Amino acid sequence: MTILCNFKYLKPKSLQEAIDILAIEDSAKNDGSGAASKKVIAGGQSLIPLMKMGLTDFDILIDVSEIPELKIVELKGDFLEVGAMIRHSELESYSDIGLKCPILIKVAGQIGDPQIRHRGTIGGAIAHGDPASDLAGCFMALKATAVVASKQGVREISFADFYEGFLQTTIKEDELLVSLKFPVNSKNEEFYKISKRAQDWAISGLVVVEINDQLSFGIISMGSKTLHFEIDKSELSDNLDSVISQIESICSPTEDIYASKQYRLHLLRTFLTKYRNSYLT
Ligand SMILES: Cc1cc2nc3c(=O)[nH]c(=O)nc-3n(C[C@H](O)[C@H](O)[C@H](O)COP(=O)(O)OP(=O)(O)OC[C@H]3O[C@@H](n4cnc5c(N)ncnc54)[C@H](O)[C@@H]3O)c2cc1C
Structure with missing residues (x-):
């Protein structure tokens, strides 16, 4: 499959050089239609698939791999x-x-x-x-x-x-x-992830860390963006059901060919229960 858009490829060797390119107004645009749009590329693992599908378009590609x-x-x-x-x-x-x-x-x-x-x-x-x-x-x-x-x-x-x-x-x-x-003062850290197949994106995922007797949660694949939730750790040990309800209320999981909303929520409940049973009992 071919890359669909035409662009100028630049590979700055310093942070300042990259910043200067990002600040270019319209000099790179030949048709005078305004500011040249730029896109940064690092490993290319997410950007190149988008380029191949024609889902992103820009004038300058800035490769930051040698900064x-x-x-x-x-x-x-x-x-x-x-x-x-x-x-x-x-x-x-x-x-x-x-x-x-x-x-x-x-x-x-x-x-x-x-x-x-x-x-x-x-x-x-x-x-x-x-x-x-x-x-x-x-x-x-x-x-x-x-x-x-x-x-x-x-x-x-x-x-x-x-x-x-x-x-x-x-x-x-x-x-x-x-x-x-x-x-770096966290402890009792845990990561739960269920994927449709090994080594793939999470259908549902949860990272938990304990910082100063607070539990901080990073919630994966349970809405349109990565979610955060925080509670006193005694709340999870004493009142699991209440914590589950509070966390579910901020989630808006999608339904797709891999999982229903209910299944995603079920996984999250399972992760929270597992964490409570592993670290707080
Ligand atoms: C088959 C496959 C399986 C994967 N499985 C998983 C998985 O299980 N779990 C998971 O979490 N991820 C997964 N990924 C995603 C993977 O982690 C990608 O590496 C990551 O999402 C993008 O990193 P990259 O360096 O390749 O970014 P790129 O593709 O180069 O860039 C991605 C986006 O970030 C922007 N960007 C990059 N660097 C900067 C910067 N310094 N400043 C500003 N903007 C920047 C780019 O402009 C672009 O919009 C998977 C990817 C693939 C292709």
Whole structure:
């Protein structure tokens, strides 16, 4: 299958160069019809299928795979900062992540197959805005902050405010996702995922972490965007049914050829029960 749109391909070697390209107004557009639209490509695992289906169109494709500032992994006190261009398969090679945030490696290890994990990146998985993204569920539970940069400077977006809807984030057109920052003081972390076949997107998924006696949930494939819910851990141990009802009330699962709404909700209830029985009894 061919790629349907025509575009100029650019491969900046620094963050500043990428930001400058994102800020280009209309110089790249020959027909004078306004600002040239740009698209960032990282691992290409989500974008290239959209291009092949003709579902995305742009004038400039910005390949960010050789920008060193997007490849950092830094422990800063009680926070880890992981660059957007770190690939899923690379996470386990960083001892700081393995020691301080093993749930991230666990979640990334269940994304797709080895080929997907070797190409796909943290930034791509987050910026794509797919409610079925396992990593989005993980960063949601971890209460991460997304760091984005543009000509206007650096902006931090709380993950709770990051998603607006299906494939929609609050990243602006001239902004590049640089990294994800998250606290590393969580414990009793768990990841549940049921897929239609091994190594595939979740029909329903849940990431749970405990932070300061609060349980923080990242809820996957249960609505048009990744969802977050938080409660005191005593609530889940004492009143499972009430917590299940509260979480169900924020979910709006879709019905498709893989699962009914009822089945998706059933899976979520099962995950919550399993977590309660494993960690709180
Ligand atoms: C067969 C298959 C199975 C998969 N299974 C799973 C699964 O089980 N679980 C799961 O969670 N995911 C799954 N995925 C998705 C996978 O995790 C992708 O790698 C990920 O969604 C996109 O990462 P990428 O680096 O390839 O992004 P790309 O495809 O390069 O980009 C995706 C989107 O993000 C934008 N983008 C990328 N980087 C940046 C940046 N730094 N700043 C701003 N915007 C940016 C792009 O413009 C594009 O809109 C699967 C994908 C495939 C093809």
